[in-house]
Amino acid sequence: MLALPYKLRWLEAQSYTLREGDKPDRCAILVSGYAFRHKLTGDGNRQILSLHIPGDALDFQNMFLNESDHNVQMLTRGQVAEVPRGPLEELVLNYPAVGRAILIHTLVEASIFREWVVNIGRRDARSRIAHLLCEFAYRLSTHDLTPSGVYELPITQEQLADATGLTAVHVNRVLKSLQAEGLIDRNRRIVSFPNWQALRDVADFNPRYLHAPELAN
């Protein structure tokens, strides 16, 4: 996989790696910084579909399809490795071990989408937000991206609202109440979790859907 041609590139916060309707001709792998997927409704509301951390393949979801069905945008400034579509496709299809790894990556991402459906469809605001925080922290920690248990949450309250199907005002209030209860500790965008187990309980968070062991190979 490392033998593929690629181009490292810095991207500013808010810049797009892919827009809905585009025909993808390359796949960006996130190297540093954070990114997110989102989609807009007809009346202009935004729904954030996933958050991405270094190591994630940003455009793979659309790579084998003819046109992208959503947008991928940088959350912070960061670096991506862009791999052209042709060689990547060839590698994926002709090397079973690679094909298997990519398929698993794709299936795990689908599993995360399913959990988001559950989160937004069937949990109240408090659990929803707690769940998103748990997921983010858990993913960072299984990738050894957080030495400390202190997380930089590179996301505005408005983006958090768009990720959870709420409004920014309500997110603000819920965040404050989680803090008042000692479930989270915020200082600007820096968050820590004084009582991880209690937060997990509030969030109804069960990491099974992240399939961490399968991804470890």
Add this chain to the structure above:
Amino acid sequence: MLALPYKLRWLEAQSYTLREGDKPDRCAILVSGYAFRHKLTGDGNRQILSLHIPGDALDFQNMFLNESDHNVQMLTRGQVAEVPRGPLEELVLNYPAVGRAILIHTLVEASIFREWVVNIGRRDARSRIAHLLCEFAYRLSTHDLTPSGVYELPITQEQLADATGLTAVHVNRVLKSLQAEGLIDRNRRIVSFPNWQALRDVADFNPRYLHAPELAN
């Protein structure tokens, strides 16, 4: 693909083809009838994740993972073809054309999950329900499963509620109001759409996310 060993089997409504936590050892392809995926929250609420029509692979989402993260259940009585895991994996990994088809199928299913996130997260009850009806009708029609423009919707209002993140009571009211406006026409579980374009508008339905042309190959 047709050379794979498989076993045809009838399943009753409500029977499971896969449960959360199971280790999948086979993949069921739906031959007749309808099925759905769902997940339960910690306090027992159900969220339906997708509806399936004949031709869909029911267990593929978990096939390459070690344990299933959700349940798959029959909506109606119907028939499935069960393919054992080993031969299917081998075929998928060693035949690029098959691998490609499976990958595309998987990516399209992920795209549908994303649209459900948008639907539940950012549309009101009326649009949500209309959207689900549009999706179902559109998928049936692109598979030539509905000669007539009249659909049997094999789903209770409670299931519809669990699919849209609403309550059964509210679904009932919305359905009645859609009918009063002439956007749908119901007689028991039989539905037709007297004004498809108007329903699409209400639903904010854009079939791009279904990637019908890519699936046609």
Add this chain to the structure above:
DNA sequence: CGTACGTTTGATCTTTCTCAATAATGGTGG
């Protein structure tokens, strides 16, 4: 130092939920 963006707060309004009861419907055994 001013401007733009993000956060916080209050007051009020709406959508949707909850609880509870009643009516249809479909299927079953006699």
Add this chain to the structure above:
DNA sequence: CCACCATTATTGAGAAAGATCAAACGTACG
């Protein structure tokens, strides 16, 4: 064919979560 039962659908009244509107407050950054 009919009576009975379990589901499902429908309706009403009241409650609640979250949305909306509007304003003030911070903070980073050019």
